[in-house]
Amino acid sequence: MDFMVFQYPMITVQACLDGILLGILFALIAYGMALQWGVMNIINIAQGDLVILGGYIAYFMYLYGIHPAWGVIIAPIIMFFVGVGIYKLVINKVVDRDLFISILATFGISILFMQLMNFAFGADVVLANSGYGTTFLFDSAVVLPNSKIFSAFVSIVFAIGLVIYMKKSKLGRAIRATAQNARAAKILGVDTEKVYAATFGINAALCGVAGALISITFTIHPYMGLPYTIRSFMIVIVAGLGNLPGVALSGMGLGVFEEFADYILGTEFRIGAVFLLLVLILVYRRFKLSRKREYLK
Amino acid sequence: MSKNIILYAAILVFGITAPFIFPAFKVQLSILCVLIVLALTWNIQGGEMGYNTFGNILFYGLGMYLCASVQVGMFFPLAEWTESGGEKTFVHTPAQFFQGMAVGLVVAAVVPTIVAGLIGYAILGLRGHYFAICTLGLGVAAGEISGGIEIIGAGQGFTTPPFPDVGGLEARGEFFYLLSFVALVLTFIAVRAIYSTRFKLILNAIRDNEDKAEAMGIQTMKYKIIGWMISAFFCGLAGGIMGGLVGYIDSTDVAFDGREMGVFMVLMAILGGKGTLWGPVIGATVFHIFKEGFWTFFLGWQYVALGVLIVVIVIYFPEGIMGWLREKYPERFGEVVDEADRKAQVELK
Numbered sequence: 284m285d286f287m288v289f290q291y292p293m294i295t296v297q298a299c300l301d302g303i304l305l306g307i308l309f310a311l312i313a314y315g316m317a318l319q320w321g322v323m324n325i326i327n328i329a330q331g332d333l334v335i336l337g338g339y340i341a342y343f344m345y346l347y348g349i350h351p352a353w354g355v356i357i358a359p360i361i362m363f364f365v366g367v368g369i370y371k372l373v374i375n376k377v378v379d380r381d382l383f384i385s386i387l388a389t390f391g392i393s394i395l396f397m398q399l400m401n402f403a404f405g406a407d408v409v410l411a412n413s414g415y416g417t418t419f420l421f422d423s424a425v426v427l428p429n430s431k432i433f434s435a436f437v438s439i440v441f442a443i444g445l446v447i448y449m450k451k452s453k454l455g456r457a458i459r460a461t462a463q464n465a466r467a468a469k470i471l472g473v474d475t476e477k478v479y480a481a482t483f484g485i486n487a488a489l490c491g492v493a494g495a496l497i498s499i500t501f502t503i504h505p506y507m508g509l510p511y512t513i514r515s516f517m518i519v520i521v522a523g524l525g526n527l528p529g530v531a532l533s534g535m536g537l538g539v540f541e542e543f544a545d546y547i548l549g550t551e552f553r554i555g556a557v558f559l560l561l562v563l564i565l566v567y568r569r570f571k572l573s574r575k576r577e578y579l580k
Numbered sequence: 581m582s583k584n585i586i587l588y589a590a591i592l593v594f595g596i597t598a599p600f601i602f603p604a605f606k607v608q609l610s611i612l613c614v615l616i617v618l619a620l621t622w623n624i625q626g627g628e629m630g631y632n633t634f635g636n637i638l639f640y641g642l643g644m645y646l647c648a649s650v651q652v653g654m655f656f657p658l659a660e661w662t663e664s665g666g667e668k669t670f671v672h673t674p675a676q677f678f679q680g681m682a683v684g685l686v687v688a689a690v691v692p693t694i695v696a697g698l699i700g701y702a703i704l705g706l707r708g709h710y711f712a713i714c715t716l717g718l719g720v721a722a723g724e725i726s727g728g729i730e731i732i733g734a735g736q737g738f739t740t741p742p743f744p745d746v747g748g749l750e751a752r753g754e755f756f757y758l759l760s761f762v763a764l765v766l767t768f769i770a771v772r773a774i775y776s777t778r779f780k781l782i783l784n785a786i787r788d789n790e791d792k793a794e795a796m797g798i799q800t801m802k803y804k805i806i807g808w809m810i811s812a813f814f815c816g817l818a819g820g821i822m823g824g825l826v827g828y829i830d831s832t833d834v835a836f837d838g839r840e841m842g843v844f845m846v847l848m849a850i851l852g853g854k855g856t857l858w859g860p861v862i863g864a865t866v867f868h869i870f871k872e873g874f875w876t877f878f879l880g881w882q883y884v885a886l887g888v889l890i891v892v893i894v895i896y897f898p899e900g901i902m903g904w905l906r907e908k909y910p911e912r913f914g915e916v917v918d919e920a921d922r923k924a925q926v927e928l929k
Contacts, residue, residue: 326709376895382709383632387846388894394839395887402880509720516713555724561717562703569705578707 297425298542304431306538308493308500310531311438312511313518314445315489321524322462322482323378328389329369330515331508332396333487337362337494338503339404345411345498352413354495355437359488366487370480378479393508400505410502434496441492445485446527458482462525510554517561520568595765599757606753610825612868613760617767617818618841619848619860621811624771626846627854628780629807630787631704635715636815637842638722639696641835643688643816644823645732648740650687651680651824662733674744681824685759688820689813696812700805707790716838723836738829756825763821767814768861774810775857783807787855839883843890844871851893853902862901 316330327333340361341354373392377385415429449455460468461478469475497503518537522529537560544556572578599606618640626632652661656670672680703714732738743752774780782803785793794800819835829835836842844867852863874885897904905912 326713373891373895380898383712384894384898386632386709386712387850388891390843391887391890391894393887394843394883394890398881398883398887402884513713513717513720520710549728551728552725555721555728558717558721558724562714562721565706565710565714565717566702569703573705578705 293421293425294546296421298546299539300425300427301431302539302542303535304427304435304538305541306535307435307438307531308496308534309511309514309518309537310534311442311489312493313515313522313530313534314442314527315486315493316512316515317519317522317524317530318458318489319482319486320519322458323374323479324382325374325378325385326382326389326516327486328386328512329393329396329508330486330490331511331513332393332400333362333366333490333508334494334497334511335400335503335505335508336365336396337491338498339400339494340491341495341498342404342409342411342503350413351411351495351499352433354411354498355492358491358495360491362491362494363484363488366484366490367480369487370483374483375476375479393512397505397508404505406505408502408504409498411498413499428500430500434500437496438493441489442527442531445489454478454481510557513558513561517557517564521564592765595761599754603750603753606757607825608868608872610753610757610760611822612865613757613764614818614822614825615844615848615868616861616864617760617764617814618845619852619864620767620771621814621818622845623849623854623856623860624774624783624807624811626849627856627859628775628783628787629804631804631808632712632846633715634712634838634842634846635718636811636845637719637836637838638699638715639692639812639815640819640822640841641719641722641726641831641837642692642695643819644829644835645726645738646691646816647681647684647688647820648738648823648829649732650684651677651741654680654683659731662731662736662738672741672744674746677741677744680741685817685820689817692812692816692819693809696809697805700808701801704801704804704808719836719838719842723832723838726836727831733829733831737831737834740823740827740829742827756821760818760821760825763814763817767817770810770814772857779803779806784855843886847890847893849900850898851900853900853904853906856900856902859900859902866901 312330312334316327319325319327337354337358340358341351344354344357345351369392373388374385377388413430413433415433418427418429418432419425420427449459457468457473457478458481460471460473461475461482465475468478494503514537518530518533521533521536537557540560541553541557545553548556569578598609602609618636622633622636625636649658651672652658652670655672655676661670699718703711703718706714726732743755782793782798782800785796785798786800786804790800823829823835826834848864848867849860850863851867852861853859870889871882871886875882878885899907
């Protein structure tokens with residue numbers, strides 16, 4: 284254990300800034316999960332693996348000499364079709380079924396993706412070097428890589444763009460209508476099948492953006508997907524479905540929590556702390572609701 | 581009824597003689613016994629109670645670590661043992677080994693039961709997918725945390741005490757087979773006994789409609805916790821045996837292996853048919869044969885196969901083998917089928 288955090292206030296500032304920038308990325312992934320959870324009522328365990336796949340797209344562009352930042356444009360386009368493909372093959376058969384069936388089916392997809400990525404890209408930890416340099420604040424006491432600032436900025440742009448798209452466009456209206464009442468939407472002539480496919484595709488595209496940013500900012504590895512799924516699930520249940528400012532805030536909160544857990548408990552307990560936090564949040568909500576004789580739905 | 585007794589006797593005789601008939605498959609048969617135990621215990625939650633858990637792996641891994649730690653810690657300093665890794669600085673005498681194993685298995689079964697009671701009180705109030713994700717989180721968290729604890733080997737793993745020098749490899753195989761087979765028989769008897777009582781009906785009531793069950797005056801929380809504790813007891817036992825059998829414990833690859841064992845137990849129960857007594861047994865057997873075939877002939881592609889298998893089973897075969905049989909031969913399951921009724925239905929079509 285290391286209590287540097289309390290002795291040097293600048294480390295606290297560093298951890299907070301890192302955590303917020305990281306949390307914005309988490310919030311982007313969680314936004315995708317909230318979207319498809321709300322519309323299709325499916326919990327996608329493969330969410331994190333879609334993120335990592337997006338990361339590998341950016342990484343390969345970097346390997347072939349294209350600047351990885353272009354991955355932010357290319358990865359979502361590819362991932363959109365990957366998402367639609369997954370929907371057509373698997374998800375459309377589990378949409379109306381028991382939620383556990385969808386959890387298990389996407390768990391299978393997750394294992395499949397993990398292993399395929401392991402074959403295709405190798406089991407090494409990789410990162411795409413953006414060459415953006417670093418920013419020093421407060422007499423070099425706080426070090427911020429510019430790539431982190433870039434990734435947070437891009438995430439915000441994409442999130443705002445999507446919110447506007449969902450509000451204004453025809454497809455966005457159809458998606459929102461389906462989320463409210465799929466049957467009524469069907470009666471009024473919305474092709475819900477197409478809406479579901481588009482929703483899953485958009486979710487995958489968001490994952491692609493986030494993945495590309497993660498490959499620039501942090502590192503990627505074929506088996507790193509599940510923690511991202513758990514983080515986004517946690518953010519969604521804390522914020523609630525359809526509460527976008529809540530998603531952004533709880534994402535940042537989670538990021539800050541993780542950075543502090545990293546400093547205080549040590550890096551080896553970082554993922555463990557995330558998963559334990561999930562359990563604690565669920566238990567807290569359960570006890571809070573059980574006083575009113577209710578439960579999480 | 582007499583047919584059943586003959587069936588059980590045949591299985592028992594086969595189980596006892598199997599390691600001598602197929603001496604090459606002793607380890608495989610022991611693993612099969614452990615898998616069946618895990619599938620049977622998962623079925624108490626997922627099948628009968630409707631609480632689909634990914635978290636039974638927690639008790640399995642806990643049992644594994646506890647059994648090995650007790651077995652070592654009773655006679656030698658634990659920290660130095662794990663420090664030395666696989667090197668044999670300390671050697672168990674046969675008497676020490678078996679004593680340690682016996683005490684270790686008891687601890688491995690009892691402590692997870694208590695843990696299940698405590699955790700169950702906290703999280704069994706969650707329902708449906710929240711419960712599933714929460715237990716998934718618990719399993720992964722346990723793996724990550726145990727991978728950071730020095731005294732049980734941290735990242736480098738924990739070598740369980742090697743089998744003492746009596747009878748060599750043959751005796752080791754027979755000993756662990758016997759142990760796992762006894763565990764299987766105990767589990768099966770216990771589960772069968774449970775399924776013939778009111779307790780099972782209560783679990784089914786919770787599965788079908790928990791609110792109504794509560795309204796009928798059933799203290800659902802109490803029964804859910806008891807159900808989970810029974811699962812944990814046998815999961816811990818299975819874990820303890822498996823730890824000795826494998827001989828090496830790693831936090832994320834052997835003990836809290838949510839990606840393998842944690843999914844396997846769910847898959848086996850679903851493949852065989854949730855909510856039936858024999859389903860998990862059949863499912864585990866079929867799954868194990870399939871898995872071993874894949875692991876041998878398609879080495880490296882096994883996880884791809886596993887992923888595809890999960891998707892296919894879940895989408896196209898959610899009722900499992902028993903469910904399919906039940907649809908095909910309802911008479912065998914004690915469902916009364918009226919001949920005239922059936923004819924009328926056929927004519928209607």
